[in-house]
Amino acid sequence: MKRFWKTLLVIALFLGIGYTVGDQFYSQRFARNTTFANVDISHLTVEAANGKITQEIMSNTLTLTEDGTPLATIQLADLEPQINIFDQLDSLLQEQNQTSWVTGLVTAIELDGFNAGNLDINPQTVSQAIDDALQLTSQERQVPQNAYIAYSQDTGYYIEPEQTGTQIDEEKLRYLVLEAFQGGETTVEVSDAYRQAEITATNENLQAEWNQIQAYNDLQITLLIAGYEEVITPERILSWLYLDENNQVTFDETMIFDYLGTLNDQYATYDDYRYFNSTLQGQVQLVPGTLGWSIDREAETQAILSDLDAAVPVVREPAIVGVGYNGTLDDIGTSYIEVDILNQTMFVYIDGVQVLATPVVTGQIGTNTIPGAYAIWNLESPSALVGYNPRTERDYVQPVDYWLAFDDTGQGIHDANWQPSFGGDAYLTNGSLGCVNTPPDIMPLVFDYAYPGMPVIVFE
Template identity: 50%
Template structure:
């Protein structure tokens, strides 16, 4: 019995000595089964553990692939790393109680430290390595943002955003570092491709398209001499663009072109007219000063203003010239008719003939120029001045009444020097182009005819 007690006591003493030796041993070492960020640092001193962790890190290498094809590999050692692992390892070391060393033989301590947060790499080295692997953006396709496009055939449409293969270099760096940290063997670099900044679903695209649709839906009805013209939506759409501040603008130069198209259809400037004459039936009257056109600048500015307001509108167009009226005829039913062949002047008011008189028109060589004109002035006791090509002399001729109607000097006036009017008088003593009128008739003509009255000469 005594022998047995001695044996047990000796065994306990050995165990105690061994346990104490273990405490002394692990007072300066990591305990058994200790992993620091997947690196086994069991039974290593702090400097030894730091050296091993750094060695493991230096041996880390990651393969880069692009769309499944290998493009190269990068090892951490190539990036000239600087390690700051001592502090994290020290915290781990101090968290272990040497008195508990025996328990670690039966369990493991795993410290999931973020190694890469304690590693600094040389960014220039990484850039150079990426460049060596051809991972620069020099030959790569940039992503394309969704865009609003215009074509005459389709109007405004949205083109979808397109992915490219240019790299977000900063994202690629982080991807590589994260991969090394996570112990990954491969990284797919298309995860670091630059993405389009604007897609077709973005709110800004929707806002622009909504503005365009609202503008297209604005109905502008132009009233032109009794006709109504609704500006087509596709025309409005073609005038839209967005300025540097992304504000919708209507191109007034293009609107002026459209007004010019309307003038080609409706304007009466420089156009022959058919006219129902008193003695000759329907005749063709050559262009003269009578006529109107839509004022391109004023009308374009008004159309743009209407579009900016976004309100439907119906209105008369802005016109320049003479003879415009909503009934569709710039001669109307109040006018002066001068029939050169019959050497007669007729005056009509509201469609009724109110006066008629024989006249003398221009002599051959100084003919009265046919055309549609309008009285633009009325003067009493006037002096007519000009040059007589037949006598090759300047002249001054006083008259009682003067009513000019074109821009070359033609007009209606009394002519007390004429011995007769009508017939063939104009062939031998015709005027220089004016309408010579009997003095006794001229006073009535002057009274009946207002400024602006059309004068039809044929």
């Protein structure tokens, strides 16, 4: 029995000595079965472990692949990196539990490994290594294509998706290489660094433009012209549409302007010859005068562009320029002044009813009253007629009580108290310089009936 206890004491003494020796040994060394970044650093001091790990890391290589095909390899040592793990290893050793060396005799100990902060590489060195390895040239690679709105005869407008291409974003590839080395990876896929299109098919602005184009498929603008409807259809609207250099929806103003020209050809009365049912001569043909209207193509082009910008169906009259527009193609209408040169008679019609008829004196031969379809543009009472008399070769100033100007050459209707008679052949000897001389007692009535824009129809 004594011998048993003696043996047990010897074993305990031996273990105690062994533990003391082991504890002292591993206070400056990593325990058995210890690894750091997959490198075995068992029994090594911090200095030795640092050297071994650094050597292992320096031997790391990275394979650059494209679509899975190896292109080139880069060795970390060629990048002349700074590997900073000494302080980390020292801290790990200090944290090593006093019993860890015993645990390590039977169990593996994996310490926190290498991280991004341990590896310091000059980015320019990485870029140069990539260039040397791949000899990249952007000119030989396909540039990315932005998504855009395209047009075809079969499908109309549609969004053409973006294309990545094969051009490499060198800054991104450099980042991937650095990240791979720092993370202990062995490959980098070059296609992950392809430049991306700036505008994708889901781009908010592109989608807004697309939605706007789609809205034009249901848009129509209806112009009410002289009692007729002219519908600007979606097909015509889309024919005007194009995308500018910024892929923004815009419209061809020249095409709109030209389209309005075709409407003027169809409806406008300005500078037109007309047929007129006169009081004494029946149907006569009128030469063009100041009476007449047309679509104001400049103003209406801008109005249509505003309608297109709003993209809301609209029914309206177009912008009109000129005199005589009344919502019908008959710009003379039922209220007008009729001057029959042949019969030296003037009539006034209001709402289709003849309210006045009077003999007049028109221009003498040589200073004839010029026929045409006119409209009153100025009314004055009293007034003074100022001009030049080619027959007397003198300037003149002639006061009158009433003046109705109807053309742009000085012709008008006025009272003439100097005329001894009116009508008949009086114009042959006492004719005016082109105006319509009216009896003084009748002219106030004519003036009362007249208004700006009232048609004045003069014919022979």
